[in-house]
Amino acid sequence: MSFQDTWAICTKCGNKFVFRIEDQRRLSKRGKEITPPPLCPSCQEPGSVGAPAPAGETSSQPEPQELDRGPHEGKVKWYDNDKGYGFIVHPNGEELFFHRTGIAPGETPNFPDDTMVTYCVEQTSKGPQAIEVERMGARN
Ligand SMILES: [Zn+2]
Structure with missing residues (x-):
């Protein structure tokens, strides 16, 4: 045959x-x-065509919620005057970078840990950053 x-x-x-x-x-x-x-x-051969879709959660990283500009109240985690930058802990737990240039005009660039501050949030290419950082109650 x-x-x-x-x-x-x-x-x-x-x-x-x-x-x-x-x-x-x-x-x-x-x-x-x-x-x-x-x-x-x-x-x-089902499944051989196209990309295999992995079942389950693909978004293990929670999408960080974009903060509104504010002003907000937060607490200084630390600020290093020599380095010229530090971090503020936002009420939602997020840590916001702030630079010496983001300190409000006239404010002394000296923020001991846990200093309560007000600030605005600016979205930068590196993420949210605190600007116009000002000590709370400093001008009362
Ligand atoms: Zn076919």
């Missing part, structure tokens, strides 16, 4: 595909009827 490649039509996608000699031989060896499979090779 001789075999040759024949065309078959996929019943799922309707694409023409080759019913190969080796597939025909395999069916013949098993004593089965030599008929083309109903599905083309790509439809026979």
